[in-house]
Amino acid sequence: MTAHSSPPSPRTSAPRPGASEDKRERILAAAERLFAERGFFHARVAEIAREAGVADGTIYLYFKNKDDLLISLFESRMERVNAELTAAIERAGSEPAARLRAFIDTYAALVVGSPALAEVLTVELRQSAKFMKEYQNPRFGDFLKILAGVVESGQEAGAFDSEMPAPVVARAVFGMLDELALAWLLGRGEKFDMVRAAGAIGSLVLRGLERRTS
Amino acid sequence: MTAHSSPPSPRTSAPRPGASEDKRERILAAAERLFAERGFFHARVAEIAREAGVADGTIYLYFKNKDDLLISLFESRMERVNAELTAAIERAGSEPAARLRAFIDTYAALVVGSPALAEVLTVELRQSAKFMKEYQNPRFGDFLKILAGVVESGQEAGAFDSEMPAPVVARAVFGMLDELALAWLLGRGEKFDMVRAAGAIGSLVLRGLERRTS
Amino acid sequence: MTAHSSPPSPRTSAPRPGASEDKRERILAAAERLFAERGFFHARVAEIAREAGVADGTIYLYFKNKDDLLISLFESRMERVNAELTAAIERAGSEPAARLRAFIDTYAALVVGSPALAEVLTVELRQSAKFMKEYQNPRFGDFLKILAGVVESGQEAGAFDSEMPAPVVARAVFGMLDELALAWLLGRGEKFDMVRAAGAIGSLVLRGLERRTS
Amino acid sequence: MTAHSSPPSPRTSAPRPGASEDKRERILAAAERLFAERGFFHARVAEIAREAGVADGTIYLYFKNKDDLLISLFESRMERVNAELTAAIERAGSEPAARLRAFIDTYAALVVGSPALAEVLTVELRQSAKFMKEYQNPRFGDFLKILAGVVESGQEAGAFDSEMPAPVVARAVFGMLDELALAWLLGRGEKFDMVRAAGAIGSLVLRGLERRTS
DNA sequence: GATGAATGAGGGTTCATTCAT
DNA sequence: TATGAATGAACCCTCATTCAT
Numbered sequence: 001m002t003a004h005s006s007p008p009s010p011r012t013s014a015p016r017p018g019a020s021e022d023k024r025e026r027i028l029a030a031a032e033r034l035f036a037e038r039g040f041f042h043a044r045v046a047e048i049a050r051e052a053g054v055a056d057g058t059i060y061l062y063f064k065n066k067d068d069l070l071i072s073l074f075e076s077r078m079e080r081v082n083a084e085l086t087a088a089i090e091r092a093g094s095e096p097a098a099r100l101r102a103f104i105d106t107y108a109a110l111v112v113g114s115p116a117l118a119e120v121l122t123v124e125l126r127q128s129a130k131f132m133k134e135y136q137n138p139r140f141g142d143f144l145k146i147l148a149g150v151v152e153s154g155q156e157a158g159a160f161d162s163e164m165p166a167p168v169v170a171r172a173v174f175g176m177l178d179e180l181a182l183a184w185l186l187g188r189g190e191k192f193d194m195v196r197a198a199g200a201i202g203s204l205v206l207r208g209l210e211r212r213t214s
Numbered sequence: 215m216t217a218h219s220s221p222p223s224p225r226t227s228a229p230r231p232g233a234s235e236d237k238r239e240r241i242l243a244a245a246e247r248l249f250a251e252r253g254f255f256h257a258r259v260a261e262i263a264r265e266a267g268v269a270d271g272t273i274y275l276y277f278k279n280k281d282d283l284l285i286s287l288f289e290s291r292m293e294r295v296n297a298e299l300t301a302a303i304e305r306a307g308s309e310p311a312a313r314l315r316a317f318i319d320t321y322a323a324l325v326v327g328s329p330a331l332a333e334v335l336t337v338e339l340r341q342s343a344k345f346m347k348e349y350q351n352p353r354f355g356d357f358l359k360i361l362a363g364v365v366e367s368g369q370e371a372g373a374f375d376s377e378m379p380a381p382v383v384a385r386a387v388f389g390m391l392d393e394l395a396l397a398w399l400l401g402r403g404e405k406f407d408m409v410r411a412a413g414a415i416g417s418l419v420l421r422g423l424e425r426r427t428s
Numbered sequence: 429m430t431a432h433s434s435p436p437s438p439r440t441s442a443p444r445p446g447a448s449e450d451k452r453e454r455i456l457a458a459a460e461r462l463f464a465e466r467g468f469f470h471a472r473v474a475e476i477a478r479e480a481g482v483a484d485g486t487i488y489l490y491f492k493n494k495d496d497l498l499i500s501l502f503e504s505r506m507e508r509v510n511a512e513l514t515a516a517i518e519r520a521g522s523e524p525a526a527r528l529r530a531f532i533d534t535y536a537a538l539v540v541g542s543p544a545l546a547e548v549l550t551v552e553l554r555q556s557a558k559f560m561k562e563y564q565n566p567r568f569g570d571f572l573k574i575l576a577g578v579v580e581s582g583q584e585a586g587a588f589d590s591e592m593p594a595p596v597v598a599r600a601v602f603g604m605l606d607e608l609a610l611a612w613l614l615g616r617g618e619k620f621d622m623v624r625a626a627g628a629i630g631s632l633v634l635r636g637l638e639r640r641t642s
Numbered sequence: 643m644t645a646h647s648s649p650p651s652p653r654t655s656a657p658r659p660g661a662s663e664d665k666r667e668r669i670l671a672a673a674e675r676l677f678a679e680r681g682f683f684h685a686r687v688a689e690i691a692r693e694a695g696v697a698d699g700t701i702y703l704y705f706k707n708k709d710d711l712l713i714s715l716f717e718s719r720m721e722r723v724n725a726e727l728t729a730a731i732e733r734a735g736s737e738p739a740a741r742l743r744a745f746i747d748t749y750a751a752l753v754v755g756s757p758a759l760a761e762v763l764t765v766e767l768r769q770s771a772k773f774m775k776e777y778q779n780p781r782f783g784d785f786l787k788i789l790a791g792v793v794e795s796g797q798e799a800g801a802f803d804s805e806m807p808a809p810v811v812a813r814a815v816f817g818m819l820d821e822l823a824l825a826w827l828l829g830r831g832e833k834f835d836m837v838r839a840a841g842a843i844g845s846l847v848l849r850g851l852e853r854r855t856s
Numbered sequence: 857g858a859t860g861a862a863t864g865a866g867g868g869t870t871c872a873t874t875c876a877t
Numbered sequence: 878t879a880t881g882a883a884t885g886a887a888c889c890c891t892c893a894t895t896c897a898t
Contacts, residue, residue, distance in 0.1 A: 175393025
């Protein structure tokens with residue numbers, strides 16, 4: 001009941017690309033586009049099927065129901081996002097400030113580069129937060145852990161003030177990014193430069209975190 | 215079409231409280247509770263009516279449709295929130311840091327004190343962000359202006375660094391508060407202390423903003 | 429229950445015009461316009477009230493319900509129509525052909541002169557024929573009797589063939605007029621000249637009825 | 643938007659009877675019965691579905707909405723009626739009077755033989771005449787053309803007077819038949835014999851049309 | 857596995873009618 | 878008499894989901 005989906009494909013998340021795996025991904029891509037465009041509740045399963053080039057019923061071979069489609073979409077996309085963020089942090093080296101900046105800038109780049117994905121993560125994630133609470137969303141937990149990890153390691157390295165609880169800082173930073181993303185998505189570029197704004201809040205947070213030698 | 219509601223009451227927004235105004239408020243209160251509890255899409259108009267103690271059709275005397283009910287709820291509640299925030303800032307005196315802390319702490323207190331309202335503002339506001347974009351939401355604009363005003367006056371007073379664009383800072387601070395509110399609402403107190411967390415991010419932001427005498 | 433209406437006015441159909449009688453007529457006039465424009469089922473009682481310059485509830489002081497409003501409208505208008513037709517026949521003298529022509533031409537003139545009334549009689553009368561059957565419609569019976577009377581007196585005078593049953597001829601002639609009226613109303617004058625068409629079918633009927641001296 | 647229906651069946655109007663075509667016809671038959679019995683506005687979609695032995699939603703697979711169901715019913719039935727009339731005229735040979743009588747008598751027989759259909763054509767066709775005007779109704783146009791054709795060919799053959807415009811005569815004859823049908827349907831046989839009445843008006847019209855050798 | 861026609865519960869909304877003022 | 882805010886039953890239509898093929 002709570003186990004999510006992927007009937008025709010093997011349980012392993014190993015790629016092993018086949019017709020099935022491809023069909024599943026096409027459905028997810030169609031859902032991403034339509035959830036972003038119309039919102040979860042206004043998006044029609046039949047339309048997702050049409051866009052994915054499959055029959056309505058086929059969706060139910062890969063996903064338990066419409067809710068599961070949304071949840072699976074999150075899992076799939078957050079996995080990718082987390083991988084990108086982790087890689088970017090790695091690339092940034094060991095300097096705490098550089099790592100945090102890498103996280104923030106990468107997230108901003110992601111929003112600009114994949115507006116549909118951003119729309120879903122930003123708008124729909126929240127709406128579904130309530131049923132997210134039930135089903136839980138481990139990938140979002142990972143996301144926060146990655147961010148908190150950057151903060152924590154900076155504190156341990158003595159670069160960031162240790163008074164701030166890292167999980168709270170992580171949530172706060174995510175909140176900033178999320179809100180900026182929303183503002184950018186709604187104004188779609190007209191209002192301000194998402195990348196520049198990310199830079200500004202990077203500075204704000206870094207200055208806020210930096211250790212004072214009193 | 216864009217004019218929202220209030221058929222039986224006079225067009226003036228003057229309070230003039232009567233049976234009508236009371237009924238309208240009862241409907242809004244019922245909507246607030248049910249939108250918070252079930253979400254906008256799962257909340258049933260019939261149930262809102264029952265909870266408000268009116269007939270189903272009565273709702274349509276005061277609101278154009280279910281969407282208008284949500285929008286009107288935002289307008290009504292944001293107006294109140296803005297008034298409270300403005301008053302708190304005033305009370306805090308002229309010291310920029312104190313004023314910003316007042317904003318943050320008042321918002322946090324508001325969330326804790328009115329979880330249903332917070333749920334609607336935090337979760338549903340975003341869901342409807344898309345139709346918010348169309349109908350616009352001047353009250354939320356006011357909210358951001360109040361916050362940006364605090365930052366700006368601090369910059370003018372020389373207390374806050376002037377490099378940060380105040381509107382971006384305002385959005386970022388709202389994002390932090392919003393995300394903390396969401397986390398608190400979903401965990402409902404179990405996870406962490408909203409007020410303490412607000413204190414922490416207040417410190418973070420203030421340190422991030424404070425002017426350095428290099 | 430079946431007794432129709434007119435509460436505030438006396439039961440007599442005597443004119444005695446007062447504020448009440450005037451209001452009743454204003455409601456009927458508004459109903460005529462709106463039934464013609466939108467059809468009985470699509471016309472809204474509230475709109476009729478607005479157009480008549482009375483409150484919604486006021487209509488129910490003069491008419492039992494919406495159905496009764498339609499029936500009363502028929503009665504009122506058919507009474508007028510019948511009176512005009514009777515007068516026209518009278519004026520036409522005693523010559524059977526002239527009398528029948530008078531009936532036909534007067535009816536055609538009436539349609540052209542009062543399209544809204546014609547629309548109601550032509551379109552709505554039929555729709556409501558079914559509930560007309562229950563409530564009966566004595567005025568329409570009178571209408572047919574007037575027409576049948578013209579035919580019958582022509583037969584008695586030896587001008588019209590006596591083989592044709594007068595009531596059937598009356599219905600047939602009304603059917604012709606009604607259909608022409610409908611065609612004219614839908615094309616609203618573009619297609620053909622209602623008066624000329626009435627002349628043509630007058631000739632057709634008169635030639636069909638005229639006695640042959642074999 | 644104007645294209646009517648038949649989603650699950652192929653676009654061709656070719657019969658190709660299958661489960662789909664059968665279901666569509668069952669829905670039309672149920673609609674015919676219920677529109678006749680209760681009238682278009684009082685007939686409930688749910689009841690039509692029940693009578694047709696399908697789910698409510700199924701109706702919307704074959705028809706765009708309730709209005710479209712009515713229009714499609716007209717198209718379907720008028721097509722049949724026109725075919726029958728055409729065949730009857732053919733069978734009647736080349737004698738103009740016989741052809742006109744064939745038309746009239748066949749129509750009368752049709753009314754008596756299919757009262758439900760007659761009720762719909764007679765009562766509901768008119769009610770919906772207004773939206774008929776918008777959507778147009780080519781089948782009814784064909785009906786009038788068939789009748790006008792009979793008249794015209796009689797005029798060309800020198801049997802009917804050429805002064806009468808054939809289209810006006812056609813409308814008039816249809817009006818007679820329509821009104822007689824209505825009277826018969828409302829009195830359902832008690833009042834008079836539809837077939838005999840049709841014979842009478844046949845004579846009336848034929849005498850009205852016949853050429854006089856002055 | 858894949859299809860898509862069929863299902864039918866469910867809900868937002870309308871609007872004739874009532875009745876307290 | 879007149880009002881018009883309030884009522885609530887009623888209904889068309891949507892759309893997630895199923896299942897025979």
